[in-house]
Amino acid sequence: MIKFLTAGESHGKGLTTIVSGFPSNFELSEDYVNFHLARRQMGYGRGLRMKIETDKAEILSGVRFGKTLGSPISLFIKNKDWENWTDKMSLEPIEKEIEKITIPRPGHADLVGTLKYNFNDIRNSIDRSSARETAARVAAASIARKFLSNFNIQIGSFVESIGGIYPRENFIDKIFNGEISQNYSAEKLNHISDKSAVRVLDAQQENKIINKIKLAKKKGDTLGGTFYVVVTGVPVGLGSFIHYDEKIEAALSHAVMSIHAVKGVEVGIGFEGANLFGSQVHDEIIIKKNNFYRKTNRAGGIEGGITTGLPIIIRGAMKPIATLMSPIESVDLATMKKVIARRERSDFVAVPACAVIAESMVAWVIADFFLKKFGGDSIEETKDNFMNFTQKYFQRVKSNFGEK
Ligand SMILES: Cc1cc2nc3c(=O)[nH]c(=O)nc-3n(C[C@H](O)[C@H](O)[C@H](O)COP(=O)(O)O)c2cc1C
Numbered sequence: 359m360i361k362f363l364t365a366g367e368s369h370g371k372g373l374t375t376i377v378s379g380f381p382s383n384f385e386l387s388e389d390y391v392n393f394h395l396a397r398r399q400m401g402y403g404r405g406l407r408m409k410i411e412t413d414k415a416e417i418l419s420g421v422r423f424g425k426t427l428g429s430p431i432s433l434f435i436k437n438k439d440w441e442n443w444t445d446k447m448s449l450e451p452i453e454k455e456i457e458k459i460t461i462p463r464p465g466h467a468d469l470v471g472t473l474k475y476n477f478n479d480i481r482n483s484i485d486r487s488s489a490r491e492t493a494a495r496v497a498a499a500s501i502a503r504k505f506l507s508n509f510n511i512q513i514g515s516f517v518e519s520i521g522g523i524y525p526r527e528n529f530i531d532k533i534f535n536g537e538i539s540q541n542y543s544a545e546k547l548n549h550i551s552d553k554s555a556v557r558v559l560d561a562q563q564e565n566k567i568i569n570k571i572k573l574a575k576k577k578g579d580t581l582g583g584t585f586y587v588v589v590t591g592v593p594v595g596l597g598s599f600i601h602y603d604e605k606i607e608a609a610l611s612h613a614v615m616s617i618h619a620v621k622g623v624e625v626g627i628g629f630e631g632a633n634l635f636g637s638q639v640h641d642e643i644i645i646k647k648n649n650f651y652r653k654t655n656r657a658g659g660i661e662g663g664i665t666t667g668l669p670i671i672i673r674g675a676m677k678p679i680a681t682l683m684s685p686i687e688s689v690d691l692a693t694m695k696k697v698i699a700r701r702e703r704s705d706f707v708a709v710p711a712c713a714v715i716a717e718s719m720v721a722w723v724i725a726d727f728f729l730k731k732f733g734g735d736s737i738e739e740t741k742d743n744f745m746n747f748t749q750k751y752f753q754r755v756k757s758n759f760g761e762k
Pocket residue numbers: 405465466467487488489492617618619620677679680681703704705706708711712715
């Protein structure tokens with residue numbers, strides 16, 4: 359079983375993650391991890407913090423001569439901003455009086471965290487609930503991603519909409535109508551979307567979105583949006599029918615929903631399917647090149663909790679950023695009186711980053727289910743198990759069902 363744990367306050371010394379359960383002998387470098395960390399920092403609409411940080415992970419264990427050892431891999435990402443917070447985030451008690459935060463921002467974890475953990479300063483809630491933590495997730499999941507690349511499984515993402523501006527991408531239709539096959543490499547999506555300031559596929563739509571973000575900024579407001587994650591190269595058979603924790607779409611939804619500010623997840627055509635006839639939704643089964651295939655992929659690569667062998671398609675919705683420069687109503691915990699919420703340095707939009715984080719969480723789940731099915735303590739062993747299944751199941755079905 360693969361596992362990871364993250365630790366670190368947003369304005370503390372840095373973020374630590376320990377990743378375990380991956381086989382030995384596959385290539386892993388800091389450069390690879392850092393490439394994905396840099397992708398997470400992109401996107402028009404982010405606040406001043408992203409100008410301070412240039413995230414770099416230091417691998418502290420689990421790798422030798424550029425290859426995994428099969429032992430836990432620990433990584434550390436420094437918070438450059440820590441230098442500006444040594445007093446406010448001191449690990450030791452200090453003499454100096456530090457101003458306490460007493461006004462919770464609606465939509466953030468300020469109030470609930472303070473009530474739950476019995477804090478006397480909202481700063482404590484802010485620092486651990488911050489999406490700064492997602493840098494550690496991306497670092498951890500880049501190991502999953504690198505592992506999956508050994509099987510030509512690729513993960514890509516793009517932003518579908520921000521603030522209700524929907525450049526309905528032709529690409530999405532192509533995925534659902536089956537034009538995008540397993541041979542398409544999802545990383546290509548990243549080559550296109552990473553070039554856009556808001557990570558959309560259609561460059562012509564970028565300006566409309568940027569203008570909407572500018573409008574939000576001008577009004578002291580924020581925006582959310584929707585994004586897609588696509589995985590190609592996934593074999594048939596990951597996941598299971600029944601148990602809540604073994605159905606792969608349940609695990610994928612859980613993982614994406616666990617990202618800060620994500621409030622909706624769809625698999626395949628998702629909610630749209632609820633309005634259509636069954637014949638307009640289900641993907642017809644065909645045989646092509648000695649394999650089972652589907653004419654369309656509205657199911658998003660999953661049926662009955664198990665991967666179909668077609669690309670996996672997940673869509674997520676991120677709510678608008680909670681911190682508003684023209685704040686809405688709250689209460690002051692020091693006076694228990696009605697006030698306007700606090701302003702705090704903040705992003706206006708983080709949907710492009712959120713899509714990269716979602717890629718990472720999806721990569722993690724696919725790697726987890728892949729290793730549950732194929733196992734292996736070394737990458738060579740995993741490859742043998744993988745080949746054994748993928749090269750034989752079609753023949754096995756033929757012999758099980760009687761064709762001579
Ligand atoms: C990449 C990313 C950046 C974020 N940046 C901010 C931010 O600058 N200000 C803010 O108020 N919320 C920001 N958020 C959202 C909060 O972290 C989130 O709303 C908060 O943790 C409460 O969790 P919930 O929205 O899931 O209930 C960001 C989220 C992500 C994924």
